[in-house]
Amino acid sequence: MTPSHTSSPRVFFYVQHLLGIGHLARASRIASAIAKDGCQVTVVTGGIPVNGFPGSDVTSVTLPPVVASSAGFSGLADQTGNAAGEEFLSARRDLLLEAFRTAKPDVVIVEAFPFGRRQMRFELLPLLDAIAAASPKPKLYTSVRDILQQQKKPGRDEETVVLLRDHFDGVLVHGDPGFVRLEETFPLTSAISDKITYTGLVAPPLPPEPTETFDIIVSAGGGAVGRDLVRASLEAASRVAIDRRWLLITGPNLPEQDFGALAKDAPGNVDLVRFRKDFPSLLRAAELSISQAGYNTVGDLLVTGCRSILVPFTAGGETEQSVRAERLEKLGLALTLPEAGLTTDQLVNAVEIALSRPKPSNPDIDLAGAQRTSAIIRDAS
Numbered sequence: 085m086t087p088s089h090t091s092s093p094r095v096f097f098y099v100q101h102l103l104g105i106g107h108l109a110r111a112s113r114i115a116s117a118i119a120k121d122g123c124q125v126t127v128v129t130g131g132i133p134v135n136g137f138p139g140s141d142v143t144s145v146t147l148p149p150v151v152a153s154s155a156g157f158s159g160l161a162d163q164t165g166n167a168a169g170e171e172f173l174s175a176r177r178d179l180l181l182e183a184f185r186t187a188k189p190d191v192v193i194v195e196a197f198p199f200g201r202r203q204m205r206f207e208l209l210p211l212l213d214a215i216a217a218a219s220p221k222p223k224l225y226t227s228v229r230d231i232l233q234q235q236k237k238p239g240r241d242e243e244t245v246v247l248l249r250d251h252f253d254g255v256l257v258h259g260d261p262g263f264v265r266l267e268e269t270f271p272l273t274s275a276i277s278d279k280i281t282y283t284g285l286v287a288p289p290l291p292p293e294p295t296e297t298f299d300i301i302v303s304a305g306g307g308a309v310g311r312d313l314v315r316a317s318l319e320a321a322s323r324v325a326i327d328r329r330w331l332l333i334t335g336p337n338l339p340e341q342d343f344g345a346l347a348k349d350a351p352g353n354v355d356l357v358r359f360r361k362d363f364p365s366l367l368r369a370a371e372l373s374i375s376q377a378g379y380n381t382v383g384d385l386l387v388t389g390c391r392s393i394l395v396p397f398t399a400g401g402e403t404e405q406s407v408r409a410e411r412l413e414k415l416g417l418a419l420t421l422p423e424a425g426l427t428t429d430q431l432v433n434a435v436e437i438a439l440s441r442p443k444p445s446n447p448d449i450d451l452a453g454a455q456r457t458s459a460i461i462r463d464a465s
Contacts, residue, residue, distance in 0.1 A: 091122075092122055092123065092124050093122075093123045093124070093190045093191065093461075093462065093465030094123070094124045094126070094187060094188060094189045094190050094191075094465075095115075095118055095123045095124065095125045095126070095189055095190070095191045095192075095193065095461060095465070096126050096128070096183075096184060096187045096189035096191070096192045096193070096222070097111060097114070097115050097118075097125060097126065097127045097128065097142075097192075097193045097195070097227075098128045098130075098180070098192070098193070098194045098195060098197075098208075098211070099111035099112075099127065099128070099129055099130075099195040099196075100129070100130040100131060100150075100195070100196070100201055100204050101129075101130075101131035101132075101134075102131060102150070102151055102152040102160075102201075102203070103151070103152045104305045104335075104378060104397075105131075105134050105137065105305065105335075105336075105337075106305065106378045106379050106380050106381075107195055107196060108129060108131060108134060108137045108138075109137060109380045110195075110229070110258065110286050110379060110380055111127065111138070111195045111227065112127070112137045112138040112139055113286050113288065113454050114193075114227065114258075114286055114453075114454050114457050114458070115127050115138050115139070115142050116138070116139045116141055116142065116454070117454035117455055117457065117458040118457070118458045118461055118462070119139075119141040119142050120141070120458070121458045121459070121461075121462050122462075123458075123461065123462065123465070124143070125141075125142040125143065126142065126143045126144075126145060126183065126187045126189070127142045127143070127144055127145070128145045128146075128147065128180060128183055129144065129145070129146055129147065130146075130147040130148075130149065130150060130176065130180075130204070131149055131150070131151065132149045132151060132163050132337070133146060133149070134336065135336075136361060143187075145179075145183045147176050147179055147180060148162070148172065148175065148176055148179070149162065149163045150162060150163075150168050150173075150176070151163060152203075153167070159203070160173075160203055173206050173207070174206075176207055177206060177207040177210055180207050180210075180211060181207075181210060181211065181214055184211060184214055184215075185214070189222045190222055190223070190464075190465040191222055191223045191224075191225065191461050191464055191465050192211075192215055192222050192223070192224045192225070193224075193225050193226075193227050193256075193461070194208065194211075194224070194225070194226050194227070195226075195227045195228075196226070196227070196228060197226060198226065198243070198244045198247040198248060199226065199228050199232050199244055199270065200228075200232070200233060202240075212224075212247075212251045215251070216251065223253045223254075223464045223465070224251060224252050224253050225252065225253060225254045225255070225256050225460075225461070225464075226248070226252055226254075226255050226256065227256045227258065227457070228255065228256065228257055228258065229257075229258055229259065229379045229404070230257055230258060230259020230260070230263070230264050230266070230282075230285070230379075231259070231264055231268075231269050231379075231404045231407045231408055232266070232269040232270050232404065233269075233402060233403060233404050234269050234270075234403050236401070241270065241271060241272045242272065244270075244272070245272050245275045245276055248276050248279060249275075249276065249279075252279065253279070253464070254279050254280075254281060254460075254464075255276060255279045255280045255281070256281055256283055256457055256460065257280055257281065257282050257283065258283050258284070258285060258286045258379075258453045258457070259282060259283075259284070259285055259453075260282065260284055260285060260449045260450040261282050262448070262449070262450075263285075263411065263449050264407070264408075264411055266280060268407070269403075269404070269407065281460060282450075283452075283453040283456040283457045283460070284450030284451060284452045284453040284456055285379075285383055285386070285449060285450060285451050285453050286379075286380075286383065286453035286454045286457070287383035287384070287386060287387050287451035287452075287453065287454075288364055288383065288384065288387055289387070290368070290387055290388070291362075291364035291365040291367075291368055291387075291388070292365055293365065293368065293369065294362060294365040294366050294368060294369050295362070295365075296362075296366070297329070297366075297369045297370075298329050298330065298331035298355070298366060298369075298370055299325065299328035299329050299330065299370060299371045299372070300321075300325055300328055300329075300330045300331070300370065300371060300372045300373075300374065300435070301330075301331045301333070301363075301366055301367060301370045301372070301373050301374070301375075301390075302314060302317040302330065302331070302332045302333065302373075302374040302375065303333040303335070303363065303373070303374075303375045303376075303381060304333065304334055304335045304338070304375070304376065305335050305375075305376050305378050305381065305397075310334075310335060310338075310376060310397070311334075311338060311342055311346075312423070312426055313374070313375075313376070313395050313423070313426065314332055314334055314338075314346055315346065316426050316427065316428050316430075316431050317330070317332055317374055317431065318332065318346060318349055318350055318351070318354060318356075319428040320428050320431045320432050320435060321351055321353055321354045322351045322353075323428070323432050324432045324435045324436060325372075325435055325439065326351075326353055327353075328353065328371065329353060329355070330353055330354040330355070331354075331355050331357070331360070331366065332346075332350070332354055332355070332356045332357070333357055333358070333359065333360055333363065334346065334356065334357070334358050335358065335359070336358050336359050338358065343356075343358065363384065364384045364387065364388060367384055367385065367388040367390040368388040368390070370390050371390075371391065371439060372390070372391045372392070372393065372435065372438050372439060373385055373390045373391065373392045373393070374392075374393045374395070374431070374435075375392065375393075375394065375395070376394070376395055376396060376397045376405060376423075377394040377395070377396040377397070377405035377406070377408045377409035377412075377418075377420075378397070378405060379408070382394075382408060382412065383451065385417075385418070386417070386447050386449060386451060387451060389443050389444055389445075389446065390443070391438050391439070391441065391443055391444065392412075392417070392418040392419070392438075393418065393419045393420075393421060393431070393434045393435065393438055394408075394409040394412065394413075394418045394419070394420045394421070395420070395421045395422070395423050395426060396408070396409040396420065396423060397423060398422075398423045398424060399423070415447065416444065417444045417447060418444075419434050419437060419438055421434055
C-alpha cells in the first residue's frame, strides 16, 4: 500500500553527523523548507547537539549522541569519548524505532545511508524493516550530497545498490549535474539511474547585510578538525593583509585547550570566536574567505560571491572535499591549497593572489536544492 494523501503530510527525517556539522546543517535546511511547504516534519538527530539545528519549525527527536572514534570514521564513541557498547547502541535503536512508530510518517528521508553511514546499520537496517512492515507503507528516500566518499573496499558499492533497489523509492542527489554528476564518485550509478533525481545544491538565500564587517574570514567547520588551518591563518595574519580585519571561526567542537592556546597567540588584527550564526552575512561583505571545502560552506560562498581559498579536508582518506575544491578552482571560483603539510608561506602567497583578483561572477550552478527537494517530497506524499 502507498500512503494516502493528507493535507499536511508527515515526514520523518533521520540525520547522523559524526565529525563535522555539515550533514546536520544541510538536512536542517531541507527540513525547514519541507515544513514551510505545510508538512509536519520530525527530524531525528544522533550526533552531539548543535544549537540552532534543526530549526524550531520541526519536531526534533534527539537520540543519545554518538561521534566518530577517529577522523577516519572508524568506530563509534559516546560524547565522552568512550566506545559505544552493545547495550548503548541497542537502546538507541529502540528509541529510533519508537520515534518512527509515533510519527506515523507518509515519507521517510534517510540522510547519506546507504551510500554512507555504514556505522549506523545497527539501527538503520531495523528501521528499513519497520518501514517495509508498516501499513500504509511510507515512501522512502535517501538524501545525499553531490560528491560521495569513494569506496575502496570491494563489494561496498554493490551492497549499496542492493539496499537501494530493495528498499528505497528514490535517491535525492543534492547537486547540479552540470557541476558534478553522481557517476563521477559512484561508479554503479547506472544500476540505480531510474531512482535518481538531482535537486540542485542546497544553498541558502542571499543573506542580509551584516551588522559587523570583517575583511578576511577563516572558518574551520565544526572544529573537530581544522586546527592546523586556524593556526596557519593566525600566523599569516601577522604577515599579510595586516591592515585588514581578520575573523577566525574555530567551530564549536575545537577542544578548549586548543582554543585557549590559539587565542593567546592571536595578533591584534584578529578576532577569534567559536561560532557566528551570521556567517553567511559576514561572507557577503568580506574580501576573502579561507575555509575547508565542505558542502555547506561552498554553498554560502557561491551565494555571496566571496573570494575563497579552499583547504579541503583529506584526513582518513576523505576525497569528497578535494573533488569539490578542484572543480571550483577549474571554474575560476576558488584557489585551493593542500591540507597535509599546509605552511604559513603557502597561505600568505595564496592570500596575496586571491586579493589581487576580482570577486567571482555569478556561477551557473543550480542553488535551489532545498525548495526542489520539498516539492518532490510533497508530491510523493
